[in-house]
Amino acid sequence: MYELHYWPTPNGKKVTILLEELGVPYDVVPCNIGRGDQFQDDFLAFSPNNRMPALLDTQPLDGGSPLGVFESGAIMIYLADKERRFIAPASDARGRNSVVQWVMWQMANQGPKTGERGHFHRLGEEAGDQSYARRRFDDEVNRCYGVLNYALSRSQYVASDDYSIADMICYPWTVGWQQQGQDIDEFPHFKRWFEALSARDAVVRGMAVGSDMGEDYSKLSAEEIERRKALLYNQRARPVRAS
Ligand SMILES: N[C@@H](CCC(=O)N[C@@H](CS)C(=O)NCC(=O)O)C(=O)O
Known part of the structure; x- marks a missing residue:
């Protein structure tokens, strides 16, 4: 269990x-x-x-x-x-590497940058001028959407043509694309993937846990x-x- x-x-x-x-x-x-x-x-x-x-x-x-x-x-x-x-087994070095590197990318880039972006946008005036931090993380988040869009222009899913934990780990941070100031139409390959994942029953159930x-x-x-x-x-x- x-x-x-x-x-x-x-x-x-x-x-x-x-x-x-x-x-x-x-x-x-x-x-x-x-x-x-x-x-x-x-x-x-x-x-x-x-x-x-x-x-x-x-x-x-x-x-x-x-x-x-x-x-x-x-x-x-x-x-x-x-x-x-x-995830591919260790005997499939290419397949496994592809998934693991995207999991690492999410943990080191998309997650923290999007989290920090939200942090600096939530701060009130009493925290002082946040314009540099906001611009910095707005750009980083936009850059990350571009990275995902590029990956998804080359394969059906983030790591390859197989659905994997690389997709599941990236998806929840993209659900707020509008609040994150992104224009989804700028990223057509991402948009295709986002709509496909949003339609999966297990994704809908997983996102609802704890509502x-x-x-x-x-x-x-x-x-x-x-x-x-x-x-x-x-x-x-x-x-x-x-x-
Ligand atoms: N890199 C960690 C990040 C986890 C994380 O930041 N969790 C937040 C909620 S999303 C948390 O537990 N925050 C508690 C705190 O800030 O004290 C992971 O991916 O598991």
């Missing part, structure tokens, strides 16, 4: 799309990142970067104790390898809001905890 520690964000939805595509049973354990669940010691024990998603495989192939995996790209490679779907999660922030006390701000903003290194 897989236990997915999850909150409904693009990084979380990459993994629910894959789990739905695989059709394997899984439990979702809410990790409310607005409340600070990601700092709980039992979570940090298998997700030391205090970020979700994180996976616990309670039935790893070695028959040992539950196996924890953090970082969405690592989780997706782990699941695809274990279930032997949506009932969330909190009514208006019900939070002033103390709780202050506690969360102190915990979540301006995060710096934490002392090593005694085990």
Whole structure:
């Protein structure tokens, strides 16, 4: 059984799309990142970067104790390898490399750049002039759409003509293309792919996981809001905890 520690964000939805595509049973354990669940010691024990998603495989192939995996790209490679779907085996060096390099591209480019773009656009005036940061990340996000469009001009899916975890990991970050200031008609190959993925039942199910999660922030006390701000903003290194 897989236990997915999850909150409904693009990084979380990459993994629910894959789990739905695989059709394997899984439990979702809410990790409310607005409340600070990601700092709980039992979570940090298998997700030391205090970020979700994180996976616990309670039935790893070695028959040992539950196996924890953090970082969405690592989780997706782990699941695809274990279930032997949506990634080529090591014996197919070209096929596997093609998928892995796009998974790495997403983790190092599309995800962080789009995330930072959103961060700098959300800041209020009290944070000062953000025009450089906004322009920088607007351009990077646009560049990433161009990279995807180029890849998709050469093959049906991101890594090749086979649907793979490379597609599933990129898709959730593109659903907000309009809010990200993109004109989808600038990227016709991307648009074809986006529409094809949006029509897949498993993608629709994966994207919907956790749509009932969330909190009514208006019900939070002033103390709780202050506690969360102190915990979540301006995060710096934490002392090593005694085990
Ligand atoms: N590279 C990581 C990024 C994960 C990540 O940034 N998760 C965010 C939510 S999308 C999070 O847990 N944030 C908690 C925090 O900022 O404290 C991955 O792909 O798994």
